[in-house]
Amino acid sequence: MAEFKEISPDASAGEKLLNWVDNRFPASKLYKEHLSEYYAPKNFNFWYFFGSLALLVLVIQIVTGIFLVMHYKPDANLAFGSVEYIMRDVPWGWLIRYMHSTGASAFFIVVYMHMYRGLIYGSYRKPRELVWVFGCAIFLCLMAEAFMGYLLPWGQMSYWGAQVIVNLFAAVPFVGPDLALLIRGDYVVGDATLNRFFSFHVIAVPLVLLGLVVAHIIALHEVGSNNPDGVEIKGPNAPKDANGHPLDGVPFHPYYTVHDILGVSGFLLVFSAVIFFAPEFGGYFLEYNNFIPADPLKTPLHIAPVWYFTPFYSMLRAITSEMMYVLIACVLAGAYFGAAKTNLPKVIKAGVVGAAVFVSLLMLSIDAKFWGVVVMGGAVVILFFLPWLDNCAVKSIRYRPDWHKYMYGVFVVNFIVLAYLGVQPPSAIGERVSQVGTLFYFGFFLLMPMWSQIGATKPVPDRVTFTPH
């Protein structure tokens, strides 16, 4: 237990109260550790807005969600009507609902930007691996949250989107059909499914999400924030002032709280503009087909997931039985490389070749559908391993070889092309392009241990690059 602190009897009532609390709960200590004495590098740029914006959107989603639940009915016969009731009859209900639906898309925009920031500045590198891993877990939760939330309005897209994704689980060999049955709670997506998705969407996943957000921030504050230069400001050799505070850091409060208010203002400007002028955002944030009540007998002519899932959906669609031969060739080539070009012990080499042959046989014997699911899941899971894939000598893109910038550029373009193709109806050309895109996406990560070492890095400065203004 901490030492009991006495305070002078002349202190003000406020100080006395704070002292009383501090002796029982570390209020001042927490405030100092996480705000007034949390030193963050002073060279943050606009990319650093997105962390606090993600927190803001989380709050918006929770608050609007609480109010929506007051009027929504999780029942297959009433759900669609209750959403329309919120839109038309509940005073200002339309605003709350549009805030929530636009908030979902905003969440993904902000999180994708936040992840990209981490990617280019090497914020996942030692010692920040767990910050990144918690972040990826948050991303996964967010995907689950968005998917289950999308079923709740019980429109055509809700229904058929859920039908497709739940059937993905049925592709797992042996246990798949039973697993899908367990998720749906019925032989088709129905009332039972809607009710459990509602429960997960409003209670289970948000609780996990909040816990992960806390873990993400605690881990971040333990190791300290990275910055655009990738220079450690709190390392043993970093310059410090007389009090031991880093010279290149500023206290989070008030410097970055004020800085983030600028980001919040800009964000709210755009967010409000979308809510008031284009809440459906041309069918991207709320798909047109979702304004038709769910009809289990008729699939809409064109179904596609909401935009934030489409890059992964494209990769799912890219895995056809033809594509499987290409993937098998990749697995065998990887095994050949491991066995012939590296200096691993013989036992491990034999293991690698054996595993590759075994996986190839599985790939030949199990449907392409299952491997499509594996690829889609793998595209998310692979992000978790990023800290251990990057072997570049420097963290930040600023000091990496120039060609790395093009590599990241192609990665972004590829991701956007995959997203675009996922929105489009299936086509022969689209299929080929998405197959190439899928190979590039996985190549980018799986070959990163090699390619990240190629090229000459630039000298990293001792201090962060910062010009006072």
Added chain:
Amino acid sequence: MSDTPVDTNKRTWLIASTCAGAVGGVAVAVPFVSTFQPSEKAKAAGAAVEVDISALKPGEKMTVEWRGKPVWIVKRTPEQLESLNKTEAQLADPKSERKPSELTPVYARNQARSIKPEVFVAVGICTHLGCSPSDKFQTGAQPSLPDDWNGGFLCPCHGSTFDIAGRVFKNKPAPDNLEIPPHMYLSDTKLLIGEDKKA
């Protein structure tokens, strides 16, 4: 760590009680996980459906609901039946040999996959991921379809194509032909979907 030696007796009991606790925890999880299963009510809602097809003209399709799924009944024209010969070479499983017990009842294991050649009964759910394919009865070139299209079904979700007997084309995401539900004729124009004679 302190230098006090480990009390092995205490440790044995710690391990034993932890194991007992874990077993209890798993046992408590069973009822929770069990609630995810379909309820008795959902299981009971699988009764057979009687359909009158006397009004169905050649080339037309009707859809009925059976166990919450769409079941199609298509009355095929002679041309459509003729097209089944042309598509044969492009199909993944023209003779319906895959998973026959699940997908194709004995009486439908023929080229037309039906009891009467012209009346096609199938569950309108794609074997890929469960979308309901759309009718593409018109022949010839059209978007998302090959130029030599003979009429059939196109799944809007992932582009799987099926011929007019619900047989899947090669190299498409869907692995199998459309499911033929158990069905039987009660009379010449009355179909019972969900039950057949052997049941």
